[in-house]
Amino acid sequence: MKRRSSCPAACALDLAGDKWTLLVVRDLLRGRHTFKALLESDEGIPTNILADRLKRMARAGLVVAEPYQERPVRYAYALTDKGRDLEYVLGAVARWGKKHIRGTKVPAEFREDARKS
Amino acid sequence: MKRRSSCPAACALDLAGDKWTLLVVRDLLRGRHTFKALLESDEGIPTNILADRLKRMARAGLVVAEPYQERPVRYAYALTDKGRDLEYVLGAVARWGKKHIRGTKVPAEFREDARKS
């Protein structure tokens, strides 16, 4: 894995700087842990992209996949400490969106987290 | 412009959720205002991408281009209030990168802003 620079922001953006990764984090934080549950968000992430993001995030150490049943094996995805810490990035992004993009609404699951907006 | 959902995070990511936009914000914050100065960062943004990002950011109301000389007309890019507010997002991203990606170093221009890391 090549690094563009030694800037922490640039390196962080290499891991989480796209339109979907932070939304997956958002959904994991709001308690959606299965592939199907993650698919059901309003934004409608395509299945192949979700599969790819989960793999990348696992490689980057942001999530872990743990089997919640055998036969057939089914995985539940959970944030690692590293992934969970993206909550503060997500919070900053959401706060910015709420302030500057009119018509946006914080999902019910995050209402109390939005007090600082 | 179509909106993926009404979530403030999703909408914000549509505007700034890519590998380059926040780095341009970082460079504008550190006082680099011309096309050339923005090109000179360590990450090496390609010229066409920079031109495209500046256009998008202008359309999104994040930056304004003001001519700093006539003959030939040259523009200096400056953040709007909306764009400057991305500083908090950038800060959260940088803090996360500094904490979780080893070997990263906050650029000198931001050292005092990094106290909360």
Added chain:
DNA sequence: CTAGTCACTTGCAAAATGCAAGTGAGTGCG
């Protein structure tokens, strides 16, 4: 007249994205 700078634009190949359809392992029903 020539070289050089700045701010781009253009062309094109490679990679990422998005959509739809398919697959495989299993469960529940009659």
Added chain:
DNA sequence: CGCACTCACTTGCATTTTGCAAGTGACTAG
């Protein structure tokens, strides 16, 4: 057993975005 259905993906393919290199136009300095 046969058929329908679910869940978690994978595959194929068209479109879009990226990245690199080269080119352009306006102008300045020598």
